[in-house]
Amino acid sequence: MVKRVFSFFILLTLCAGARAGAVSAKAYALVEAETGRLITGANVSERLPMASTTKIMTGLLACESGRLDEEFVVPEEPLRVEGSSMGLVPGERITLRDLVYGLMLESGNDAANTIAYLLEGSIEAFAEKMNEKAENLGLENTHFDNPSGLDGPTHYTTALDLARLGAHAMQNEDFADIVSTWEKRVPYNGIQNGRRLVNHNALLKQYEGTLGIKTGFTKKSGRCLVSCAKRNGVTLVVATLKGPDDWNDHRSLLDYGFSVLRRTRLLRAKPDIQASIVGGVKDTIRCSFDEENLEASLSDKELPQVKTHILLRPFYYAAISKGQKLGEIVFTLDDVVLVSRPIYAAEPVEPISPSKLKGLLRSIFP
Incomplete structure (x- = not known):
């Protein structure tokens, strides 16, 4: 499969002149969730504080730890933190999953620090993991000093990075279940x-x-918000930073996105895919791929720009078994991967027998 790495996406802004209504946020980004491509935005690469939207990364790392249902004893030291709290008590026993609920619903800074201590031993060590994850996701303009979002000298993100982080986090089923509660x-x-x-x-x-x-909110960051919504098969993520009217900003931006994009089939006609065979009883074989739900969220103007790439080797040596993976079919829009599917052999090919091979060679070289 072609790896979808956000750092390699080329930004795509639809209908540059046709924006959503007036947006109060200093910076904002609306992205299509499956690909992370930019639909519309302003000051999308400006580094700004992110307040408690930081906890998206904290919660994601907790959900990816494989320890959500493990029970822990809450240590005292991480509870010495200002700001919002889920009301943790030193010495109480609680699962990591319930800590993430307190982190993402009540925005508990005590939960954020406790998760950091339990998983990595310290705030600093956990922040290193957060930054490693950001780098792996290609979030080049994001840096974390802590797991809670309290202001820090090098604690920042951008609207585009934050929207893409949100889109990635929502792919985790545990995370998505928690934040939808x-x-x-x-x-x-x-x-x-x-x-x-x-x-x-x-x-x-x-x-x-x-x-x-x-x-999210601090005096320095102002109001920050990341939202995700889905309608008619289209999933969007919005991030706003320094947005005094963020609820209305998000409604307006989501409305715009849903008015522009619709779920669209990528195949108008099924391509005839064949693979060349060497040393088999057949020279070519038919190939197949899964056509079910072969769709993407596109605007009407984008559909004609979608390209289909059939990735096969020049030839394959027999024997080939039915269902054997031979390659991949990839659909792209301006080099952004929309969908990719494996290509399989639709029929088997036995190798040519030694006697037939000799006869074939004699006919070629008498």
């Missing part, structure tokens, strides 16, 4: 369901199709 009951210092957590993301109640993901 409006209210959750978790234990409080041994009392079952003793702690009530309520999501700060009002769009979950106010905008049809909203899936998550995170709010």
Whole structure:
């Protein structure tokens, strides 16, 4: 499969003159979630503080740790932190999953620090992991000093990086399930369901199709927000930084995105794909690929620009078994990979027998 790495995406802005309505945010980016390509934005590469939208990365790393259902004892040191809290008590036992609920719904800085200590031993070590992940995702204008989003000298992101981080995080099923939850009951210092957590993301109640993901605010950063919504098969992610009217900004930008993009089949006619065979009873064989749900979220103007790439070797040596993977079919838009599928042999090919091979050679070289 062609690897979808966000750092290699070429930015694509649709209808440069046809933007959403007036946006209050200093910087914003609307991206198509499957590809991470830019639909519209402003100051998308300006480095700005991100406040608690930082917790998207913290929560993602926790969800990817493989330890979500492991129970931990809450240490005292990470609870010495200012700002929002889920009300953790030193010495209480809690699962990592419930910590992530407290992190993403109540925006608990105590949860963020506790996750860092439990998984990596310190704030600094966890921040290193956050930055490693950002680098792996190609988020070149993002740097983390801490897991909570409190202001730091080198704690920054951009609207585009943040939107793409959000799109990537929403691909994790545990993460997506947590941030889509409006209210959750978790234990409080041994009392079952003793702690009530309520999501700060009002769009979950106010905008049809909203899936998550995170709010943020400090005096330095102003209001920050990342949202994800899906309608009619199209999934969008919006990030706004320094947005005093962020709820309305997101409604406007999401409305614009859904008005521009629609779910579209990529194949008008199935291509006839054949592979060349050497040393077999056949010179060529038919190939196939899975055509089901071969779709992408595109504008009407984009569809004619989609290119199909059939990636096969010049030839294959027999024997070939039916269903053997031979290559790949890839659909791209301005070098951004939309969809890729394996190409398989639709029929087997046996190698030519030694006697037939000798006869063939005699006919060629009498």
